[in-house]
Amino acid sequence: MSISREDIEKVAVLARIKVDGEQVSALEKDLGNILDLVDQLSAADTDSVEPMAHPLDAVQQLRPDVVTETNQREAFQAIAPATEDGLYLVPKVIE
Amino acid sequence: MQWDIVIGLEIHVQLATQTKIFSGSSTAYGAEPNTQANAVDLAMPGTLPVPNEQAFRYAVMFGLATNAEIGRRSVFERKNYFYPDLPKGYQTTQLAQPIVGPGYVDIDLADGSTKRVRIHHAHLEEDAGKSLHEDYHGMSGIDLNRAGTPLIEVVTEPDMNSADEAVAFAKKLHSLVTSLGICDGDMSQGSMRFDVNISLKPKGSDTLGTRTETKNLNSFRFMEQAIAHEVERQMDILEDGGRIVQETRLYNGDRDESRSMRTKEEANDYRYFPCPDLLPVEIDDAFIEDARARLPELPDARKARFKEQYGLNDYDAGVLSGDAKLSAFFEETVEHGKDAKLAANWIQGEFSARLNADEKSVAEAPISGAQLGALVTRIADNTVSSAGAKKVFEALWSGDNDDVDAIIDAKGLKQVSDTGALEAMVDEVLAGMPDQVAQYQNEEDPKKRKKMLGGFMGPLMKASKGQGNPKLFNEILVRKLGG
Numbered sequence: 328m329s330i331s332r333e334d335i336e337k338v339a340v341l342a343r344i345k346v347d348g349e350q351v352s353a354l355e356k357d358l359g360n361i362l363d364l365v366d367q368l369s370a371a372d373t374d375s376v377e378p379m380a381h382p383l384d385a386v387q388q389l390r391p392d393v394v395t396e397t398n399q400r401e402a403f404q405a406i407a408p409a410t411e412d413g414l415y416l417v418p419k420v421i422e
Numbered sequence: 423m424q425w426d427i428v429i430g431l432e433i434h435v436q437l438a439t440q441t442k443i444f445s446g447s448s449t450a451y452g453a454e455p456n457t458q459a460n461a462v463d464l465a466m467p468g469t470l471p472v473p474n475e476q477a478f479r480y481a482v483m484f485g486l487a488t489n490a491e492i493g494r495r496s497v498f499e500r501k502n503y504f505y506p507d508l509p510k511g512y513q514t515t516q517l518a519q520p521i522v523g524p525g526y527v528d529i530d531l532a533d534g535s536t537k538r539v540r541i542h543h544a545h546l547e548e549d550a551g552k553s554l555h556e557d558y559h560g561m562s563g564i565d566l567n568r569a570g571t572p573l574i575e576v577v578t579e580p581d582m583n584s585a586d587e588a589v590a591f592a593k594k595l596h597s598l599v600t601s602l603g604i605c606d607g608d609m610s611q612g613s614m615r616f617d618v619n620i621s622l623k624p625k626g627s628d629t630l631g632t633r634t635e636t637k638n639l640n641s642f643r644f645m646e647q648a649i650a651h652e653v654e655r656q657m658d659i660l661e662d663g664g665r666i667v668q669e670t671r672l673y674n675g676d677r678d679e680s681r682s683m684r685t686k687e688e689a690n691d692y693r694y695f696p697c698p699d700l701l702p703v704e705i706d707d708a709f710i711e712d713a714r715a716r717l718p719e720l721p722d723a724r725k726a727r728f729k730e731q732y733g734l735n736d737y738d739a740g741v742l743s744g745d746a747k748l749s750a751f752f753e754e755t756v757e758h759g760k761d762a763k764l765a766a767n768w769i770q771g772e773f774s775a776r777l778n779a780d781e782k783s784v785a786e787a788p789i790s791g792a793q794l795g796a797l798v799t800r801i802a803d804n805t806v807s808s809a810g811a812k813k814v815f816e817a818l819w820s821g822d823n824d825d826v827d828a829i830i831d832a833k834g835l836k837q838v839s840d841t842g843a844l845e846a847m848v849d850e851v852l853a854g855m856p857d858q859v860a861q862y863q864n865e866e867d868p869k870k871r872k873k874m875l876g877g878f879m880g881p882l883m884k885a886s887k888g889q890g891n892p893k894l895f896n897e898i899l900v901r902k903l904g905g
Binding site: 380388 | 439440441445446447448454455456457458459460461464466472473474475476477478497502504505506519553554555558559560561562563564565566691693696698700701702703704
């Protein structure tokens with residue numbers, strides 16, 4: 328199975344990864360190979376197999392609803408690039 | 423051309439847990455920015471989520487209350503998108519295997535009929551943080567206290583056909599989750615947020631039209647306005663021969679305007695996949711039965727009981743049973759005031775009017791059900807007239823005095839109901855008004871007679887310094903004047 332340049336460019340935008348024209352050509356080949364491998368897997372008969380959500384044969388433990396965390400804002404904000412009034416500052420984004 | 427309106431809703435309900443869905447951080451509202459955002463909430467490397475049992479319990483209670491199938495095995499997935507108030511770069515949510523499967527809610531319509539609105543499913547997910555776009559040197563401020571707050575997103579089938587029906591459903595859902603105690607229902611703090619999907623189709627057609635989604639409506643009034651606005655916008659386009667573009671829109675309630683946020687072509691591709699950090703959650707019979715045992719009386723059952731137990735009419739029972747806190751207030755009033763109809767009238771009249779005027783919720787009311795009940799008792803046993811009772815209510819509300827009987831004494835509002843004393847006053851007043859008495863006795867028309875009777879009441883109330891029981895005065899007058 329092949330993947331188009333447009334698909335690669337779209338996925339790159341969604342993943343916020345910058346790729347230039349040359350890289351797209353290389354990725355076309357590499358990703359195409361990966362998709363071929365997936366195609367081979369798809370050939371296996373899985374009709375009687377239930378889709379798996381997790382490789383471990385275990386179920387999730389739940390936690391009681393009790394506050395266990397304390398305020399550590401100062402420690403976390405010490406490693407943030409910019410803060411003010413207790414807020415983390417980020418480049419302006421308005422959707 | 424005549425059009426059918428088709429509406430489906432997605433409702434985000436914030437669950438009233440103490441802690442977040444995947445961490446032990448507090449969810450208390452109003453804390454200083456980022457003081458309740460810890461390593462898991464901030465998506466620090468090496469942290470792992472552990473789901474909150476209470477969030478599952480609340481979701482299961484919601485499922486049981488909406489006649490839904492409970493997802494015995496539910497799976498969390500990652501919904502991937504980039505936004506600064508979402509530290510992980512994905513929202514942990516459920517997609518193919520949600521905790522609550524198909525169910526329904528019945529709503530009462532204005533014409534007295536009932537309509538069933540089907541719920542497609544409800545899933546558990548985490549809320550995002552808040553972005554503050556005020557100017558921080560050209561940057562945005564991020565508060566992550568809300569990040570990780572548990573939500574259930576309730577998705578309905580497109581079963582509503584007017585703004586009234588959509589609002590009736592939204593109110594019913596609000597009444598349900600607050601009665602269950604799984605959500606505080608405070609819309610102004612974003613505890614419930616509505617997305618409305620709207621499409622139009624030619625009347626009677628089976629084919630659905632292209633829909634738009636209007637996001638993030640946080641009051642019933644805005645929801646009603648946004649639907650009216652969007653229906654009109656779509657109708658104008660269709661009647662001009664245009665085509666509706668599938669898109670997400672934002673509605674500005676203050677200006678009654680909407681604008682496109684993104685179209686289908688620009689729609690996010692969320693690339694969902696099962697979250698490898700979380701195992702499937704299995705819910706067993708014991709968990710479900712425990713949740714069932716915690717279900718309180720629900721609004722429909724409460725309404726039926728109010729009609730049966732207190733003899734309320736359908737309207738009064740509907741108003742008083744809808745809100746869990748108002749219901750409790752009503753029952754406390756009746757417990758202390760006995761006369762349920764009178765209690766219902768005072769709560770829907772004076773009490774609700776004062777709450778609205780002061781913009782207070784029932785929980786913030788300065789008077790208790792016990793106090794209103796004591797006042798109702800004094801109205802029912804004729805100690806105070808209804809005009810006097812309003813003065814007592816005012817004194818209770820302003821906090822001048824918290825005891826009904828003490829207020830009645832202090833303000834001299836006690837009605838004179840001693841028949842002997844009242845008769846003496848009537849005799850005296852009638853003796854001073856011989857012309858009016860003769861006029862009354864010569865009048866044959868019972869309607870005019872009744873009206874003339876009122877002419878004696880003024881002097882009587884004056885003679886009794888406003889404290890004579892008007893009902894008794896009336897009875898005595900009719901008897902003395904000869905029918």
